[in-house]
Amino acid sequence: MTIQTSPRSDAPAAPARVRGLPRWVTTLAPVWTLVALFIFFGIASPSFLRPLNINNILVQVSTLAIFGTGMTFVLLTGEIDLGISSTAAISGMFAAYLFATLELQEPIPLFAGLLVGTLLGLFSGIICTRFRIPTFMGTLAISFIGSGLTTYVSKGRTLTTLPDYARFLGSGRIFTDEAGKGGFPFIVIVAAICLFIAYVVLRYTRFGRYVYMTGASKSAARLAGVNTNTILVAVLTISGFTAGLAGIVGMGRLGSAQPDPVPSYLLDTISAVVLGGTALTGGRGGILQTVIGLLIYGTLRNGLDNIPGIDIYLKEFITGLVLVVALVVNVVFSGRAARDKTV
């Protein structure tokens, strides 16, 4: 047996690390995963590293990024929001309905859609805290309400007349040339703005600290004078807002408002956020981690499409396998395989 020696770290809360590996290897495990995927797909696929495809990856993860912004807040408190895909659906559908059927002026439908999402988040936050319902159940109920409302408002029809604002948010481009070609997709900018604001809030504000501390230990946060219920309501409201925005942006990208939620949004979002290293148990992680997680997820999905000759019926299976490997690598390398076996 040898004594474990590791350089004395100045970072707080460094958990037990993998023997002998320096910190920059272990804490950045998700980054190395991303680099490895990039190198792998770059070699395996001739088209993967083209600028156009990188552009594609960014566009593909943008909707998830907006969802993920809110989800990061929720997961950091140690809670979960299962209502986001339904919230997105009703927000998009409501905006489209106001615009197409009631012919309200822009940008009213857009704001109304966002308001619906935000209110649903607020509502789930209030019932979960007021009646001490676990968020797992509370937000699950909200997801039924959201998808039910979507079906009701749409009467089962797909709406294709969309508010121009939503169209621009989802599929508009800026810095195009004179012929209207090229340019940069605006949806990526929307996602970047969301992530940036969330980054600042989580890192530099008192509220952000409270979010982390609530997740790290609810009782300790309460004893330090934090109203953890308010924090929980706030993060679910934020998640409702981002889900609403993602719904409207996603609708703009697809060009239609669907009468059903896209169920995969939910699990895709959670997977991406957790892949980045944000803990489901709360208190650990952040926006930078979410960005890396999103890129890993986007790279993986897109990369498999770009490898010629891969059986498309195997794609989902391979995605799953790679996710398992990525999660294991993250856990092992960030030293979460804890020393104390009673935990």
Next chain:
Amino acid sequence: MAAPLVIELKHISKRFENIQALDAVDFDLRQGEIHALVGENGAGKSTLMRILAGIYTGYEGDYLLNGKPVQLQSPREALSRGIGMIHQELSVMPELSVAENVFLGRQLTTPFGLLDWRKMNRIAQEELAKIGFDHINVRDPLGNYSLGTQQVVEVLRAILSGAQVLIMDEPTTALSPPEVERLMQLINVLRQSNRSIIYISHFLDEVMYVSDRITVLRDGRKVTTLDKKETNMDEVISFILGREINAKLPEATHQTDDHTLLEVRDLTADVFSHVNLKVEQGEVVGLYGAIGAGHFDLARAIFGMYRFDSGTIKVDGKPFPKDFSARYAIKNGLAYATESRRKSLFMEEAIYRNVMMPHLQRLGRVFLPQPSFELEKARPQIALTGVHPSDPLNPVGQLSGGNQQKVAIARWLPFPPKVFMMAEPTRGMDVGAKNEVLTILRNFRNEGYGVLVISSEPETVLTVADRIVVMSHGNVVAELENKNIDKDVLMRLL
């Protein structure tokens, strides 16, 4: 002749990150002996026992079990080789029945593979009767019984799993005096059945009473192993502290100048009723009661963490509104360190973050200042309370219990409160840390805070308080000046 050695540890060393927890420690245990392990907080007692029980696997040195070297990989393996650990904080399931708890993890089954409840209930009942606990109904949920009984069940579980060696880590901290008495009897029964016990405790009177040999650890090193018959408590204390003892606390220089800082009037909730309580400036009030007397919940209520039905709370003359929050209490000059450090501190966070956490509302409405500002604000408080090691960037979870307690105190100092409430300030601490913490509390008083110490340990209130308020079953039953009172006076009042 001496009984054979069951366990031998040779030159055990263990290192965490930057802390040398154990340095070449030798330890051995004979069959049928009670071997006490004593030392200050952070001396390495818990670490050594965790190695013994297979919880820590990476260490240097040799571990011999019945003369053969072993490498235990898990607590389960340790138990299968006859080593059971009774943890400081119990690991029973209060919602399951007593019998279920006794057989937790190794339930008996019928020939058809179904759980054999009848047999389990019968055996549990018989075994409890053997050790003098025949009044327990094994079908009741364990949570219906007192902590002492729950501990007995945990001991029984270990024995029935075949444990020949029992490690008891601070078994009596949460027990009432009669429960302690019964545990001592149980330990004697176990000794007679030729089992060996490693007994870790800060209560030296218990150690002197129950043990055969005493090993003293200090700073991760073994100081000595003493035969109980050839030593006395003063000698043990001087070995623990590494110096001649000076049992006297700083002299009380207190004068009450009749400025009431905390006034509780007629406070009533489900677990206490019509409580009146005053804390003057420059006074330490001890709130004493047995576990379950309602005094801990009273403290929580004063801090806005327990809902009360009627009554008023005034701090420095200012009446608190009904249903006020902890945040309101902090803002208006209350500080509260709970009896559970694990629930009140962020174990994975840096010390300085823990220290600044209650005060963020004073640092900025929306944005927080630079981390360096928080660091500099926290540093003097960490130094003042003598947290060791003092690096503010260390996570609190790596500190020993006593040092965590100092952090729990330090965190209220960046913006000094008017009234400092502290529950069980010295629970689970050794003599040295105890004195340090009590000295801090006395200094608070001399600086003009009001201090309210809530405890179920008579020694604690007797050492530190100027005035003692005794609670029993939710009522204040006595209020005494702390002059010439003895432990037995307090105990009789319960």
